[in-house]
Amino acid sequence: MGGGLRHAQVIGSSEKDGGQIKDRPVTPGDLAATVYRHFGMPLDLTYQDPTGRLHNLLPFGGDPVRELF
16 A cells, blocks of 8 residues: 555645745656656666667656655
8 A cells, every 4th residue: 555655745835826836846757766766676777779779767867756755
C-alpha cells in the first residue's frame, strides 16, 4: 500500500490566483526521476536506439522529489 512513499502531503505552493509557482517547483524531469529511483533504476542510465546512438534516460535532468522518500 503506497509503495513505500510518504503520502498525504503538499509539496510546494502557487500564487494566490494559481497562475504562477510560489515555491518548490517540481518539473516533469523531477517526476520521472522519482519514478525511476523508486523502481531502483540509476538516474544516469543510458539506452541505445536502433541506429546505435546512446541517449540519457533523463535527457533534461531531474532530481527525485525528496519529500516522498
